[in-house]
Amino acid sequence: MALSDFLVSLLTVVGVYTLFGLGLNVKYGFTGLVDFGHVLYFMIGAYVTVVVAMPSGAADYAGIGGFALPELLSALPLGGFIGWLLAVAVAMTAAALLSLLVGVPTLRLREDYLAITALGVATILHSVVNDEEWLFNGPFGVREVYQPLGGAFPLSLGSFTVNLVVFGLPSVLALGYVAYRVVRYVRPVSRDAALFTVAGVVLTVVGFGVTTLGGGAVVAAGAAVIAAGVYAVSRGVRVAGGFGRPLALFAALVFALWYLVMPAVTDSPAAVVVNLVWLFDPTTGANGAVTYSRFILLLTGAFVALAYLWCERTVNSPYGRVLRAIREDEDVPEALGKPTFKYKVHSMMFGSALAAAAGGLWATHIGFIDPGQFTSSITFFAFTAVIIGGTANNKGVILGTAVFWTLRTGTRFLDDYFPAEYATQLAALRVMLIGALLIVILYYRSEGLLGEQTYDTGVSPRGESSD
Amino acid sequence: MTDPILSVDDVEKRFGGITALDGASFDVDPGITGLIGPNGAGKSTMFNVITGFLSPDAGTVEFRGNDITGMRPSTVADRGLVRTFQIPHELPEMTVRENLALAPRDQRGESLLNTWTRGSGYEQDERNAQKRAVEMAERFDIDHVLDTPAGELSGGQRKLLELARALLTDPDLVLLDEPLAGVNPTLENRILDHLQDLESEGYSFLFIEHDIDVIMEHCQEVIVMHQGRVLTAGDPEDVRSDERVIDAYLGGDADDGGDGE
Numbered sequence: 001m002a003l004s005d006f007l008v009s010l011l012t013v014v015g016v017y018t019l020f021g022l023g024l025n026v027k028y029g030f031t032g033l034v035d036f037g038h039v040l041y042f043m044i045g046a047y048v049t050v051v052v053a054m055p056s057g058a059a060d061y062a063g064i065g066g067f068a069l070p071e072l073l074s075a076l077p078l079g080g081f082i083g084w085l086l087a088v089a090v091a092m093t094a095a096a097l098l099s100l101l102v103g104v105p106t107l108r109l110r111e112d113y114l115a116i117t118a119l120g121v122a123t124i125l126h127s128v129v130n131d132e133e134w135l136f137n138g139p140f141g142v143r144e145v146y147q148p149l150g151g152a153f154p155l156s157l158g159s160f161t162v163n164l165v166v167f168g169l170p171s172v173l174a175l176g177y178v179a180y181r182v183v184r185y186v187r188p189v190s191r192d193a194a195l196f197t198v199a200g201v202v203l204t205v206v207g208f209g210v211t212t213l214g215g216g217a218v219v220a221a222g223a224a225v226i227a228a229g230v231y232a233v234s235r236g237v238r239v240a241g242g243f244g245r246p247l248a249l250f251a252a253l254v255f256a257l258w259y260l261v262m263p264a265v266t267d268s269p270a271a272v273v274v275n276l277v278w279l280f281d282p283t284t285g286a287n288g289a290v291t292y293s294r295f296i297l298l299l300t301g302a303f304v305a306l307a308y309l310w311c312e313r314t315v316n317s318p319y320g321r322v323l324r325a326i327r328e329d330e331d332v333p334e335a336l337g338k339p340t341f342k343y344k345v346h347s348m349m350f351g352s353a354l355a356a357a358a359g360g361l362w363a364t365h366i367g368f369i370d371p372g373q374f375t376s377s378i379t380f381f382a383f384t385a386v387i388i389g390g391t392a393n394n395k396g397v398i399l400g401t402a403v404f405w406t407l408r409t410g411t412r413f414l415d416d417y418f419p420a421e422y423a424t425q426l427a428a429l430r431v432m433l434i435g436a437l438l439i440v441i442l443y444y445r446s447e448g449l450l451g452e453q454t455y456d457t458g459v460s461p462r463g464e465s466s467d
Numbered sequence: 468m469t470d471p472i473l474s475v476d477d478v479e480k481r482f483g484g485i486t487a488l489d490g491a492s493f494d495v496d497p498g499i500t501g502l503i504g505p506n507g508a509g510k511s512t513m514f515n516v517i518t519g520f521l522s523p524d525a526g527t528v529e530f531r532g533n534d535i536t537g538m539r540p541s542t543v544a545d546r547g548l549v550r551t552f553q554i555p556h557e558l559p560e561m562t563v564r565e566n567l568a569l570a571p572r573d574q575r576g577e578s579l580l581n582t583w584t585r586g587s588g589y590e591q592d593e594r595n596a597q598k599r600a601v602e603m604a605e606r607f608d609i610d611h612v613l614d615t616p617a618g619e620l621s622g623g624q625r626k627l628l629e630l631a632r633a634l635l636t637d638p639d640l641v642l643l644d645e646p647l648a649g650v651n652p653t654l655e656n657r658i659l660d661h662l663q664d665l666e667s668e669g670y671s672f673l674f675i676e677h678d679i680d681v682i683m684e685h686c687q688e689v690i691v692m693h694q695g696r697v698l699t700a701g702d703p704e705d706v707r708s709d710e711r712v713i714d715a716y717l718g719g720d721a722d723d724g725g726d727g728e
Contacts, residue, residue, distance in 0.1 A: 313583060318568070318576035318593055321561075325569050328558035335518065335552075336570050336636055337544035338577070346579050452560065457568075457576065458585070459593040 002271065003259055004278035006413070008297050014405045015300035016362045021382045021389075021397040022307050023354030028383070029392035030315050031347040032327030034115035036379055037102070037122030041095040041352035043129065043374035045359025047136045048091035050369060053084055053146035061144060063137040070146055084148035088360040095356030096349040103348040107341060122376060130371040141370025145363050147292065148299070154281070154289030163288050168277030175276065182252045189245040196236030197246045201253045203229030208417040219419065244449075258413075296365050303361060304398070307354055311394050314350065316456050323347055324392075324455075381408075384434065388441055390448030399449055407434050470532070472497050472640050472671055473517070473548070478526030480512055480695075487512040488523070489695035495640070497671045499662060501682040501703070504692035505715060510675045511553060513692065514642050518550045519543040531639065545572060547639040551646065553675075555625035559618025563609060566617050566628060567600035568593075570635035603631045607661070623654045630658070634665070643674035647681065659685055683707065691715070 020042055027033040051065025058066065069090075070083030106117045129136055136142065157163050186194075204226050211222030236246040263271035274282060279298075282288035314320055325333040326340050334340045363369045381404065389400020408430060415426050441448065471494035480488040488509045504510050515521040517528050519540040527536045530548050544550075558566050574596055575581050575588035582589070604610040607627045612620060617628060626646060633641050647655050662672055662685065676682055682689050683703045690700040693715040699706055706712055 310583075313585075314579070317582040317589075318574045318596065319579055319582040321565055321569050322577055324561055324565075325558050328560060329556050331520070331540075331552070332556050332558060332632075333569065334540045335520075335544055335550055335556075336632065337541050337549070337572050338569075339539065339541040341539075350579070455565070457593050457597075459590055459597060 002274050002281075002283070003263060004275045004281070005293070007259070007275075007278060008294055010405065010410055012293070012297045012300050012365050013409065014402050015297065015304050016358050016365060017382065017385065017405060018304050018398050018401040019300075019307050019358035019361065020355050020378075021385050021401050022304075022311050022394060023351040023358065024379075024382045025386055025392065025394065025397050026311060026314070026347055026351035026354065029386060029397075030320060030327065031323045031344060033107070033344060033348060033351075034112070035118045035348070035351070036115045036376070037118035037120075038351070038355055038382060039374050039376055039378040040102075040122035040125055041099060041355035042359040042362070042378060043126065043371070044095045044098055045088075045091040045356025046363040046369050046374070047129070047142070047359075048094045048356070049084075049087045049360030050142050050145050050363050051136065052087040052090050054142070054144045058144035060140065061137050061142060062133050063135050063142070065136075070148070078149075080146075080151075081148045084146055084364075087146070088357055091360050092353040092356045095359075096353045099348045099352035100345060103345050107344045107348065119376065119379075122379070126371060126374060126376075129374075139371060141368060141372075143368050145367050145369065147367075148364065149295065150292060153292035153295055154284045155295070156285055156287050156289040158287065160282070160287040163280060164277065164282075167280035167290050171277045171279035175278070179252075182248060186245050186249045186252070189240050189249065193236045193240035193246050194249060196232050196239055197249050198253065200229045200231075200233035200236060201250060201257070203232055204254075205229075205257060208414065211419075212417050214419045219422070243445075293365075296361075300361050300365070303357060307357065308394055308398070311354075315394070315453075316458060318457060319343075320455065321457070327392075384438055387448055388438060390450035390452065393448065393450045393453040395453065396448050396450040403437075403449075404434065407437065471495055472531055473673070474527075474529040475513070475517065476527045476529070478513070478516055478523045478528065480509075480516055480521060480523050486695055488516065488526075490526070491692065491695060491697050492526075493690045493697045493700050495671070495673050495690075496688060498687040499666050499671070499685055500673045501686035501689040502673055502675045502692065503677065503679070503682060503689060504698075507694075508692040509695040510692055511644060514550060514644055514675070517543075518548065518642060544636060544638075547637070548642070549633045549636045549638040549640075550642040551629045551633050551644055553644040553648065555622075555629045557617035557620065557625050557628055560616055562614050563604065563617055563620070563628060564597070564600055564613045567603055567632055567635060568596045570632045571596045571599055572636050599635060603635055607631045608657075623650055626650055626654070626658065630661070634670070638670065640671045640673065643672055645675050645677075647676060647678065655681075679707065 020038070023041070024035070024038050027035045027038070051063065052067045053070055054061075054065050055068040055071055056066030069087050070080040073079035073083040073086075076082060102118065102121050106114050106121070109117060130139055132138060133140070157166055207222045207224070207226030207229055209222070210225055211219045213222075233246065233250050236250075237243045240246045259275055260272055263275060279290060279294055280288060281291050281294070284291055315323070322333055322338050322343050325338070326343060330340050333343075362373075366373070385400040385404040386397055387400070388403055389398065390396025411430055411433075415423055418426060445451075473495040475494075476492050478488050478491050479486070491509065491513060502510055502513070512521065516523045519535070519538050519542065522537045527534055529535065530543070530546055533546070535543050535546060535548070558569075561569075574592045576593050601610065601613065604613055607630065609620075609624055609627050609631065612624065617625070620628065630643070630646060646658055650658065659681065666672065686703055688701060689703045689706050691698040691706055691709075691712050698711055698715060699709050
């Protein structure tokens with residue numbers, strides 16, 4: 001598997017959980033509703049999308065469903081895709097209605113009671129889905145997951161050259177744009193801070209190199225060099241007087257080493273080209289093609305972009321102002337004549353609908369769903385991601401989710417640099433690393449990496465001001 | 468004699484074995500009315516019952532002739548009866564501007580669908596809310612801190628913000644829970660001047676206060692509560708000379724700070 005495949009898969013996971021986190025942020029970040037049962041709506045979204053799009057009489061499936069929406073619309077141009085989008089819309093509506101049912105009794109409770117009650121309801125419904133085979137096939141899961149536009153992929157436009165130009169060029173440009181933004185952001189950092197950071201990267205890489213030589217004392221020595229590298233980066237952060245630029249530089253350098261330099265050394269220069277044209281997979285078919293997983297990434301990106309704009313529009317408004325007032329002190333908007341209960345119910349429904357859309361995408365990405373994928377740890381992953389990135393900050397959700405899932409799954413390849421007998425310890429270390437990061441952030445920067453965002457209702461507040 | 472703007476009739480409220488309100492009745496006429504009584508007399512509980520934060524166990528509350536007993540606080544506020552809190556409830560992470568712009572009623576941008584569509588009236592209402600927020604801030608001399616998070620205000624500024632925010636809902640009657648507690652004498656006079664000005668503009672106030680001189684000077688009427696009941700009500704001069712009031716309240720600890728309710 002080329003690194004680009006890994007990157008595409010990681011970005012898709014980040015996208016799905018960003019969508020999920022945006023929904024949580026509406027509830028928790030902007031309204032102050034601690035919904036420990038958020039994963040419930042992710043699960044409902046996944047199941048409803050799948051069973052609504054599924055043709056009837058699917059093999060090995062005993063649950064309800066089989067409405068075959070994409071098939072019904074197949075006469076239309078893009079009918080299957082529209083049918084799938086409608087299935088997602090149905091799932092979002094179902095999740096919103098379910099959260100209404102859950103919310104009416106629980107939203108009258110104060111926040112800590114709400115958190116526990118929501119967790120209880122989610123656990124109960126998870127058990128129902130897991131145990132009742134007539135509903136969604138119980139623990140056997142659903143294999144019949146509709147693939148929107150699946151027939152069109154792998155997509156090839158004929159000759160290899162045409163493919164490379166049409167798909168490869170935008171890929172390279174996208175990478176270049178990201179690099180340009182990172183350089184522009186990092187550039188004002190001081191020379192000393194940059195040197196410390198680069199030294200940190202070099203030490204870390206050398207440390208990993210040493211550990212591959214294997215065996216007891218050598219691994220320990222490598223780990224010590226890695227620790228020295230981490231210390232150098234922390235010096236860089238201190239010298240820079242801010243963590244953003246040195247850490248961005250660190251991340252960019254590590255990414256470049258991993259994605260571009262390492263393949264050239266261990267593989268061949270051709271591998272670097274394959275990575276650069278990441279959207280295009282030259283190894284699929286005769287002339288290369290865009291694989292279906294890459295299409296899912298683009299689809300997820302489109303969903304995230306739309307959801308981001310939707311959330312921004314929602315919070316940058318008088319409506320969003322009432323939500324934040326509820327978060328700060330519910331008695332105030334209530335005493336001023338705002339029916340806070342109604343606002344909380346709406347916020348719950350909106351956030352849950354976004355989680356359901358994430359569920360629909362998740363099912364499409366993973367191709368098979370069962371109750372085991374929707375444990376409550378998913379909720380807590382999202383809370384962690386939102387808190388790392390910045391509670392009540394939609395951009396922070398994207399950043400926090402990217403940091404979280406990069407640490408969780410993106411560091412898996414590091415296992416190769418350690419002798420195989422350490423695999424179990426390394427898996428535990430990854431979880432500890434995220435826990436440690438969460439503690440560091442809560443200690444030094446409790447508002448998260450980006451902090452709360454600023455707001456603008458779209459009407460210039462200074463227009464009529466006399467000051 | 469005008470019709471009372473607020474009528475409280477035989478209201479009872481118990482918390483477990485404690486009777487906080489024990490058949491309290493009074494009328495409030497337009498103007499400035501004081502509500503006094505020793506600690507534990509039930510004044511704050513009465514405010515909570517009137518504004519819907521608590522449901523009474525018995526009795527009725529009428530506002531401008533309509534029964535509002537047991538309605539949600541937001542409904543009560545929507546009818547034009549708004550309250551402030553004894554400890555100012557500023558929204559700490561929101562700016563003073565946002566705290567104020569929140570208050571005007573019936574903003575069309577506060578509906579979720581209209582927020583998404585930015586449909587009719589969204590911009591007009593929001594511009595109006597922003598404009599009124601600035602005007603009210605100027606009136607109360609907090610316009611220099613408009614873009615400061617409310618959590619960073621001084622205690623006095625919080626009191627002013629609380630009052631300004633309540634007024635932005637265009638109320639007929641404002642219930643002020645100890646607006647002068649913990650306020651320095653200069654600011655106290657400014658707040659009282661504001662109340663006098665606002666009264667002449669047609670606003671009515673019912674406020675809890677412990678300083679009998681303030682009551683004498685600024686209230687047309689005063690209601691005295693004691694042990695969950697109304698001891699007496701009427702002209703401040705008559706009340707001051709009432710033997711029972713002197714026994715219950717003025718005797719001994721008249722200038723008690725009164726923060727334990």
